Amino acid sequence: MSAAEGGADSSLLDRATLGSRVRDYLLVEIANGRLAPGSPVRELDIAKRLGTSQTPVREAFRELAAFGLLEARSHVGTRVREVGERELAEAVPVRAALEAVAARLAAPHVAEDPSRLEAALDELIRVATLDDRLAYANACTQFHREVVRSAQNDSLLRAWNALGIEIMTIMTMLTNEEPLDVAAEGHRGIVEALASGDVERSVAIVNAHVAAYIPGATEPPVHVTG
Amino acid sequence: MSAAEGGADSSLLDRATLGSRVRDYLLVEIANGRLAPGSPVRELDIAKRLGTSQTPVREAFRELAAFGLLEARSHVGTRVREVGERELAEAVPVRAALEAVAARLAAPHVAEDPSRLEAALDELIRVATLDDRLAYANACTQFHREVVRSAQNDSLLRAWNALGIEIMTIMTMLTNEEPLDVAAEGHRGIVEALASGDVERSVAIVNAHVAAYIPGATEPPVHVTG
C-alpha cells in the first residue's frame, strides 16, 4: 500500500486492482498465521493459488516487503519476515519517537476535530468485546495509524508505516494475556489528551503507552520534550 | 528502493536489477529538473527510451510513488509530483526525531569502531572537491545513512529510508548556494561527537545539523533529551 493511501483504501471501493487484492490476501494470511514467520512464499505458488499471473503477486510482494512484512532476496526467494523479541524491542524506541512527533503535530488538529480519532477508539472498544485477538490487533493498529494520520504529515506516516506495526501488534497480542477490554480502554487517555490540545500531556501519554507495549519495558526509552 | 536493501546497493555493485536502475535514472531526471514537477511520465515512453520493457519501469514507478515522488492514477497516468518547500519542511521534524534516536543508539557502537563512519566522511569530503552537487548530495545521503546504520537497528533504518532522504537532499543541494567543502566539513562534528561516545552531545549536534538542512528553519523543531 502506498504511503499516501495508508493501507485503508482497498476495503472501500471495488476499484481495487488485482495487485492490491493479492496484497490484502497476503496480509490476512500473515496476520492469522497461516503464513508463518520464516516460511518461504513463492510468487508463482501464490499466483496459482489465487488464479492470477505472477505480475500482481510480484507487486504485492514488493509492497509488503517495503512494510517489512516480507523479506525478498533477488533471484533467490521471499519469506515471511521473522519478528523475534529482539526485533520487537528494537522497534520500540523508533516507534516511540515517531508517535511522539505525531502527538505533537496531531494535538492541534485533533482538538479541532476529534471525530475520526474518536471513531477509531469506538471501533477498538467494540472489537475488544469480540474476544478475537487478531481482529483486536488490527483495530489497534488502525487506531494508532489514525493518530499518526492526524498529524497530517506524509513523511511521518510513511516512516511509521515502514515499521510494520501490523505484525508487531499481532505478535504482541498473541503472546499476551492482557484482557482486551482493558487494553482497549488504555487508549482512551490518548484521545482525551490529544482532543484537549495539550501537547505536552499528549506526548507524555503516547510515549508511556508505546513503551508499555513491550512486556519488560520499564520506562519510555526516549523522552521527548520541547 | 526496498527498505531492506536500503537504497544504497545499486550504485556499488552491478547487482542492480533493471528495475532499480530505472528507478535511479528517474530519480536523477527528477532531481535535475529534466522531468519537471507536474509533467506526465508514461511507462512505455520511459521503457522505450531506456530500451527495456514496461515491467521494470512499472516497478520503478511504484517505488518512486511510494516515496511521494510520482503520483499515479490507476488506468489513467502518472505524473511527477510537485515537491514544494512545504513537503520538504514537513520531513524535517520526522528526520530530526529519527536521527536523534540514531545518534543515541549509534554513539556506543561508533565509539568502539569509528572506521566506517570516518570512511563515509572522507568520501563526502573527497566528493565535495568535484564541484558536482548531484554527486555530493548522494554522498551526503550515504553519510547520514551510515550514521543511522551505525545504530544497528533495522526498524530505525527502515523508517529512515522511508523518508526518501535522497530526493530531499538532492532538492536541497540544487536550490542551495552553500559551498560544498563547507557543507562537507559540517559533518565532521557529527563523527567526532559519536566517536567520543558522548550521547547527549551527539544527539544535540545531529539535531542541529538536520534542522539546519532546510533554509529558513530557525531551531530544531523537536528537541530530544533523555
Next chain:
DNA sequence: GCGTCAAGGATTATCGATAATCCTGCCGTA
C-alpha cells in the same frame, strides 16, 4: 580431507502482447 568447479534445479526478473479501464469529444435529444 579439502578446495574448486560444473551441472542442474529453483526462483525471480524481464519480455512482448493483450485486456481492461478511464477520459475526452462528439452526437443526438429535449
Next chain:
DNA sequence: TACGGCAGGATTATCGATAATCCTTGACGC
C-alpha cells in the same frame, strides 16, 4: 443550452512464456 450516452484514443493492468541469476550438490584433482 443542458444533458446523457456512446465511440475512440490513451494509459495502465495483466497475462503467459522465456531469460537470467543464484544456490546446492556432487565429482574431481590435489
